[in-house]
Amino acid sequence: MLPKFLRRVSATVLFALLALGVGAAAPAAARAPAPQLGYAQLSPPQQRLVDDLERRTFEWFWQNADPKTGLVPDSAPGHSFSSIAAVGFGLTAYGVGVQRDYITREQAVTRTLATLRFFHDAPQNDSEDGASGYHGFFYHFLGMKTGHRAMRYVELSSVDTTLLLGGVLFAQSYYDRDTPQERQIRQLADQIYRAVDWPWMQPHAPLISMGWTPGGKFIPADWKGYNEGMLVYILALGSPTHPVADGAWAAWTATYPKTWGNFHGQTFLNFAPLFGHQYSQTWVDFRGIRDAWSRAHGLDYFENSRRATFSQRDYAIANPGHWTGYGSNVWGLTASNGPGNVRVTGADGTVRQFDGYTARGAGLDYISDDGTIAPTAAAGSIAFAPEIVIPALQAMKRRYGAAIYNPYGFVDAFNPSFHATMTSHTGRMVPGLGWVDTVQLGIDQGPIVLMIENWRSDFVWKVMRKNPYIRKGLQRAGFTGGWLDQPAAP
Numbered sequence: 001m002l003p004k005f006l007r008r009v010s011a012t013v014l015f016a017l018l019a020l021g022v023g024a025a026a027p028a029a030a031r032a033p034a035p036q037l038g039y040a041q042l043s044p045p046q047q048r049l050v051d052d053l054e055r056r057t058f059e060w061f062w063q064n065a066d067p068k069t070g071l072v073p074d075s076a077p078g079h080s081f082s083s084i085a086a087v088g089f090g091l092t093a094y095g096v097g098v099q100r101d102y103i104t105r106e107q108a109v110t111r112t113l114a115t116l117r118f119f120h121d122a123p124q125n126d127s128e129d130g131a132s133g134y135h136g137f138f139y140h141f142l143g144m145k146t147g148h149r150a151m152r153y154v155e156l157s158s159v160d161t162t163l164l165l166g167g168v169l170f171a172q173s174y175y176d177r178d179t180p181q182e183r184q185i186r187q188l189a190d191q192i193y194r195a196v197d198w199p200w201m202q203p204h205a206p207l208i209s210m211g212w213t214p215g216g217k218f219i220p221a222d223w224k225g226y227n228e229g230m231l232v233y234i235l236a237l238g239s240p241t242h243p244v245a246d247g248a249w250a251a252w253t254a255t256y257p258k259t260w261g262n263f264h265g266q267t268f269l270n271f272a273p274l275f276g277h278q279y280s281q282t283w284v285d286f287r288g289i290r291d292a293w294s295r296a297h298g299l300d301y302f303e304n305s306r307r308a309t310f311s312q313r314d315y316a317i318a319n320p321g322h323w324t325g326y327g328s329n330v331w332g333l334t335a336s337n338g339p340g341n342v343r344v345t346g347a348d349g350t351v352r353q354f355d356g357y358t359a360r361g362a363g364l365d366y367i368s369d370d371g372t373i374a375p376t377a378a379a380g381s382i383a384f385a386p387e388i389v390i391p392a393l394q395a396m397k398r399r400y401g402a403a404i405y406n407p408y409g410f411v412d413a414f415n416p417s418f419h420a421t422m423t424s425h426t427g428r429m430v431p432g433l434g435w436v437d438t439v440q441l442g443i444d445q446g447p448i449v450l451m452i453e454n455w456r457s458d459f460v461w462k463v464m465r466k467n468p469y470i471r472k473g474l475q476r477a478g479f480t481g482g483w484l485d486q487p488a489a490p
Helices: 011-018 044-064 084-099 105-121 158-174 180-194 230-238 248-253 275-283 292-297 301-318 375-379 386-403 442-457 459-465 468-476
Strands: 211-213 260-263 266-269 342-345 351-354 428-430 434-436
Touching: 044 084, 044 386, 044 442, 084 105, 084 158, 084 275, 084 442, 084 459, 105 158, 105 180, 158 180, 158 230, 158 275, 158 459, 230 248, 230 275, 230 468, 248 292, 266 301, 275 301, 275 442, 275 459, 301 386, 375 386, 375 442, 442 459, 459 468
Parallel strands: none
Antiparallel strands: 260 266, 342 351, 428 434
């Protein structure tokens, strides 16, 4: 039985601890993807879809966060604990809301200031139940009412703290006006980031551990292999108070080689679920900047993720699992909810395994596919490959309609191949369709709204280019070129 803390975001933790094997793929030359598509080139119906999805997804954060503490639920609607990673996405989404005139700057300042005050003042100690964090890190899940560690199985998470800090540092750079409130936002954000003791999270230095618990101490797995841990190392290198030593990034990239290769027509650094390509690039603009690894392989990380997106689409077209609905415009595997842990025997005697929440994906590292499609896999990759993402969003909404699209945008996931009795704690059976989730997850909503805006205007990327800690972390990791070689914008 897996520990319960493995049931959400750091889905990479789950597979690191289970030590999954590597999938196989036939070698082939990478195809050059088509030129990217700009918002202005969309048809009016496509523009309306993008506009509507961005607004609805933003509203999920705005309506479901606690205005007093800023805590964002892990999932909604319904009762849930808070996900600190979802808070990071929310802090950034509020800036998008200002830019798109969904809310006023004053509203965003008020919500952001409440959030940062909460995390700045939250108790930090090694107790089992009375703390929100320790050594500057925060627990993966916090109680929505208490703000303390939500359950005893919850870990002090290095990656979820990092995703929270993505939003914290966005706030530091975005709210740049000389007002008492915006000055306080900058001060609190700086103090929260400076408090994180990154070397403490290195029991096996130079790598960084995935987490710690008061009872079990450090999680045995470290951040290695290409995944969402990229941002962990960048922020750990950029710290002005407790940075990790030189060599951490080189140690991290030294664990890449097993997943570089060809999968469904694209040669790239593989990570099976698309969230691993999305999370770090929600905040960091990797276009045109390269480290030693990417220089040696002739591409930047943005292009790498673009290839990953095309590869997933082509995997769905090939549809080796013969799942219902898969095709050129219905695709997307990532960490998401599912119909539950159920084995179903078909009329032909074939037994199929379905899962609840898990890190679905397809790549050289592994294949985990039970026919569950997560719209965030495509939507959160819109900045990488809009020319295949937008038709997919159109097709999924048109084909499955109101069953998968509601006031907060796309539901977390759906499975047209599942027609048995579900065991998932969320979702419903829709006649003629299959299993459909009834909630959205904050960590899946975040990439949708933020990457739509990055694609439309570079907004989050532009703000983060100004942040001195992001720049320092990238430079210490050996990145050069592009915007990184230019003076920071005022």
